[in-house]
Each structure stands twice: as C-alpha cells, then as structure tokens.
Amino acid sequence: MSWPSYRNRYLPAMTRGAIDTLPNKDKAFVVLPTGAIEQHGPQLPVGVDALLGQIYLDRAMPLLAEDAPVYVAPPIQAAKSNEHTGYPGTLILHRESLRQLIVSAGRQLSEWGFKRMGVLNTHGGNISVIKSALRELSLDYGMEVQVLSSPYEIDICARERAYGIHANEVESSLMYATTPDMVDPASATCCWTGTLDDPKILKSEFAPATYAWKTLDISRSGVVGDATVATREKGELWISRAAEALAARLTELVS
Ligand SMILES: [Zn+2]
Known part of the structure; x- marks a missing residue:
C-alpha cells in the first residue's frame, strides 16, 4: 500500500x-x-x-x-x-x-x-x-x-481549443509526459466533429444550446480532437x- x-x-x-x-x-x-x-x-x-x-x-x-x-x-x-x-x-x-x-x-x-x-x-x-x-x-x-x-x-490551435474535448492533444500530451508506461502514442488518431465555421452536430461545450451527445455518435475512435500532434514535451510544459x-x-x- x-x-x-x-x-x-x-x-x-x-x-x-x-x-x-x-x-x-x-x-x-x-x-x-x-x-x-x-x-x-x-x-x-x-x-x-x-x-x-x-x-x-x-x-x-x-x-x-x-x-x-x-x-x-x-x-x-x-x-x-x-x-x-x-x-x-x-x-x-x-x-x-x-x-x-x-x-x-x-x-x-x-x-x-x-x-x-x-x-x-x-x-x-x-x-x-x-x-x-x-x-x-x-x-x-x-x-x-x-x-x-x-x-x-495552453498553446494549441483554434480548432483544438474549440473542438478538442476528449483524449485530445492536451490530455494525450499530459499523459505522455506523466505516465509514459501507460500510453500508446502510435495508435493516436484525429477526429474533428466540425470546422471553426461550422460546428455541425457538436456545438462548443459553452454554446448557448448544446446537443446531448454521446461519443459514439460523433467519433468511432473515441478521440474528439487531434491526438496525433500530442507530444511529451508539450505535456511537460x-x-x-x-x-x-x-x-x-x-x-x-x-x-
Ligand atoms: Zn479525459
């Protein structure tokens, strides 16, 4: 213990x-x-x-x-x-x-x-x-x-800031830096649910009206955002x- x-x-x-x-x-x-x-x-x-x-x-x-x-x-x-x-x-x-x-x-x-x-x-x-x-x-x-x-x-691009909400660049970088033995960066992927001009089904978390989404509706991989650009160095910072x-x-x- x-x-x-x-x-x-x-x-x-x-x-x-x-x-x-x-x-x-x-x-x-x-x-x-x-x-x-x-x-x-x-x-x-x-x-x-x-x-x-x-x-x-x-x-x-x-x-x-x-x-x-x-x-x-x-x-x-x-x-x-x-x-x-x-x-x-x-x-x-x-x-x-x-x-x-x-x-x-x-x-x-x-x-x-x-x-x-x-x-x-x-x-x-x-x-x-x-x-x-x-x-x-x-x-x-x-x-x-x-x-x-x-x-x-946090220095990330505008799209990640708006729609990177899960298992994304930030979370992945933090985990690569702090628990490297528990992660598999080679399997990281990217899934955007919308563009900056068009949020499509998933509005920003802070939008006035939000859709009661579940992840399977919006991302088969379970990643929402771009985890492929995550790095250990960003996570350390x-x-x-x-x-x-x-x-x-x-x-x-x-x-
Ligand atoms: Zn999380």
Missing part, C-alpha cells in the same frame, strides 16, 4: 487524533478530487481523468508553503461518464450516486470541523452534478464551497504550468 506523495496533506493518511487537532481547521481548505474512468481513445488508459487529478496534486502540493492549511480528501475516481457508454472500460456512476458521494464527503468534512472545500474536477461530464451537490452543501451544511478553477496557458496555477490558487485561498 502506498500513499500519495502529498501524504502529509492527505486526510486518509492521518490518525483520527491528528485530524481532530489540525490547527485553523475553520480556515483550512480541503480539496476533493473528482475524475472519471472512461474510454480515452486507443492511445490512453481509461483512468486518465482519475489519474490527472492525482498528477496535478502531486505536482502542485510541493509548491505550497509548508504551513499552508490545505488538505486532500479521498478522491472520487469513477463518476458520471454516461456519454462514453458503449466502450469497454467505461465505468459509469449514476449522477445521483455521484451527487450523494460529494454531499456525504462534504457533510462529514463539516462534522470533522472543516468549513471550506473545493472540488478539483478533471472530467467535464461531472460538472452539472458537482454544482448541484455543492449548492446543497452550502445551503444545508453551511460549507463554503467551490469548483476549483486555476486556468493556465503544460503540467508544470497547471501545477503552478493550482498551487497559486490554493495559496490565495488560504492566505
């Missing part, structure tokens, strides 16, 4: 007494990672989204001041992935189960004396459920809650930017 590299901040690695006596618990900030286990094209493992949360934390935690009161709750690894149904390896948690898991985690953090938490989410399909669960935690348990957001600069941005955001939250 091994603990994450940030085990001094990882709540399951502490004794109950240590959790009980953590200083400044009302000002502390607890990170709850939510990922997904779902098909990620032929080139990446199905656990990408679950792994990415751990990778961001691995890289960001050492950048925090030693006494920054930031802690990490046990991650929710499988989540709402029903849009990736029909592929082997996709493990779907019903939206209601995900909502209950998040609410249970937050309610118990509140019972242990914490007042502030943020979800570090690495799977777009979870967002609507997370927002609803967080509202419940705020209204019913008085928790100060948020979806953790720490954007960082982006993961360090992502870690710096996350550490800066967490520092700001507990300052």
